[in-house]
Amino acid sequence: MFITSPGLAETDLQAALEEKFGITAEMWPNYDAYDLRIPLPGRRHWAVDVKDRVNPVLLARSLTPFRNEPPYDRAFLVVPRYRFRDNEAYGRQFRRNLPEDLADRVTLLDDRAFLRLVAEEISTPRDKAGDPRTEGGRRA
Incomplete structure (x- = not known):
């Protein structure tokens, strides 16, 4: 089995965003265009797809x-931390096999x-916010 607990990782992340x-x-905006649309200061939005693979x-x-509807400023693929703990090469293996047209998207x-x-x-003024391509504290 490749996929576990459909919907649980997404709702856990949604609950953490609300709580913290x-x-x-x-x-699941616009009939599951992606999993979460996160509103941020400055009328910006992040799109998140959560996968537990x-x-x-x-x-x-x-x-x-x-999908571009609803619109977003940045897109993230979020995987539960334990996947990176179970396989320390998770991020490298992912990047090595990601189609080139998606690498910067x-x-x-x-x-x-x-x-x-x-x-x-949310704590950094917009003009000082960077664009880190990180994964668990490492560059992705």
């Missing part, structure tokens, strides 16, 4: 571009790293 930051993420190679090879992060990035984004 008071952010109400829209779930054991095999990062199959995940990368099966990934398709996020989506950022892979574990759920904890994503929540840290949200914290940084």
Whole structure:
């Protein structure tokens, strides 16, 4: 089995955003264009697709571009942290197999790293916010 607990990882991330930051993420917008649409200061939005896949190679090879409706400013693929703990090469294997046309369009992060990035984004003035391509604290 390649996929576990459909919907649980998404609802866990939604609950964490609400609890930690008071952010109400829209779930499965526009009939599941992606999993969460996260509103941020400055009328910006991040699109998040949450995947709990054991095999990062199959995940990368099966990934398709996020739909553009509803619109978003950045796209993230979020994987539960334990996948990176179970396979320390998860991010490297994913990147090595990601189609070139998607490499600059989506950022892979574990759920904890994503929540840290949200914290940084809402606490950093917009003109000082960077564009880190990180994964669990490492460059992705």
